[in-house]
Amino acid sequence: MSRSTADSASSVPLPAPKERRRLREALALSEEQVAEAMGVTKATVRSWETGRSAPRGRKREAYAKLLGTPGPADPVRPEAEPRAEAEPVWSQPQAQPHPQQQPQSSASGSVRPRAAAKRAAKPPRAPSPAPAISPGPARKGPAKPPERLKPVAAEAPAEPAVPAGPPALTPEEAFDALYAHAASGLVHQTYLLTGRRGLSREAVEYAFHHAWQHWPEVAVDADPAGWVRAAAYEYALSPWHRFRRAHRHPDAPPAEADRRALLGALLELPPPYRRTVLLYDGLGLDLPETAAETEASTPAAANRLLHARTVLGERIPELAEPEALHRCLSALVAEAPTAKLPPARAVRTGSERRARSWTRAVLGMTAVLIVMTGFTAATAPTRYIPVNAPGEAVNGVPVRGGPQKLSPEDVELRDKLRSEPNPGPERLVPAVG
Structure with a gap:
């Protein structure tokens, strides 16, 4: 190729x-x-x-x-091109083409x-051009050669005036806009997933640190808020947080009885089921998008959603209907967040500082390994020389084992038994008549 x-x-x-x-x-x-x-x-x-x-x-x-x-x-016809939808100003995604032909x-x-x-x-075959068919009868004899046309300068069509759009945002301004738009809501959603306010703020800060480190990828994503949301959910639902003393137990439940019951029922669900019902019924994502964000197949996401709805309906009978659960979770997610987060500039500088620290640590460890490997290669012997150790006296020899030495009585008895022709009790020896 x-x-x-x-x-x-x-x-x-x-x-x-x-x-x-x-x-x-x-x-x-x-x-x-x-x-x-x-x-x-x-x-x-x-x-x-x-x-x-x-x-x-x-x-x-x-x-x-x-x-x-x-x-x-495969050229795309102008009439088949879909109209581009308005995207958020912070994302600046590349236009993703929609399929022109729907497969069977x-x-x-x-x-x-x-x-x-x-x-x-398989690559499609190029269609062969159809022959041009003349509607009139065929002429007899040689055809008249066409007249040579003089080239005429084609006038260029006047281009329509394009209205000047808003100026392009810098990466810092786009990140700040995304942070201001989604950070507070993500803290509230993560709190509904974990029941821990400190962990929710930490997860959102980590997600935006990660997004700033991968900003060229996030800026062209079709849903940058969804990218950050997935990173925050993954960090918040990590099972390693249970070993941390600060996040071992959830915070005190809210004072309202209905919110306390709903939050307790959500926390009793397994993390994948909790995340699925929050994305589908709380945020309003469709089933394929929910399955893609949770990295599961669509049937698996549907089964998780049905199981979560059943458990929530058993715990709270008022939410047994899917519409009631959807309204309640949507209202709970749409509440005005009260979390106080650091400014976007502090998040960006913190992400850069963290990236520099990790880079220096990796470079330091690599340098230490290189030095140790070089020192070992320089001081290692090239051939093996066996060492002949000199003989030394060994103290503390144990007592000789085996049977003990026979006493004089034992020697006499042994000789007597060997000298008699018929060993054994005398009453068993037949008498000679």
Whole structure:
């Protein structure tokens, strides 16, 4: 493959990670079937759908064709292009193309999932141009050569005036806008997940530290607030916090009876179920997006949601209906947060300071290992010389073991027994008549 071909294959646009999962499920394809069609493992397909990695080269082009995304050889008609939705000003995401053609699903019964995946992975054939058919009768004899036209300078169409948009934000300003928009709400949501106010603030600060360190990736993400939310949830629900004395037990429950009952019922759920019901019923995400953020399949997320609703309905009968639970959780999530957070500038400087500290620590440990390895290589012997140790007297020899020495009586008895021809009791010896 030439360099130009590789560059064109690497520039094939792909949908957003959550959109990739939705398109695969619309095709009724499992992760195993996509992995078999692409020649990769199931874990690789899951990484593509969660946004941790992306295919490259020919696999990227084949994956785009499998999902139904038009490649570089498939021109997109202007009327088929979707209208770009307004994005938040802090994200500045790249435009993600939507699929032009919807592939056939297996619900029609005409295409099997595996056959559809393999056929979609193959490069399409270029359509042959249809011959032009003249409506009139054919002329006899040689055709008259066309007249040579003089070149005429084509007038360039006047470009419409584009209104000047808002000036582009710097990375610091975009980060500050995202922090001001989502930080306080994330602290409140994390408190509903953990029941610990200190841990919720710590998790949100960690998530924004992590986001600033990976800001080029976060800035082009389709949902930067969701990126930070996933990082905060992962940190807050880590099982290692139970070994910390400050976060071993939850805080005092709220004074309101209904909020105390709901928060207690939420904390009794396992962390994956708690996170699923909060994302679906509290934040209003759809089921594929909830499954993608929790790194689970859509059926697994649906089962978790049903189990969580059942447990919450048993604990609080007023929330047995899904609509009542949705209204209650939505109102609880939408409450005005009261947490006090450091300013965005302090978060950015703290993230940079932390990154520098870790970099220095890693460089120091690497330098120590290099010095120790070099010292060992310089002082190690090149050949083995056996050492002949001189003989030494050994003290404390134990007493000789074995049977003890016979006394004179024992020696006499032994000789007597050996001298008699018929050993044994005399009453058993036959008398000679």
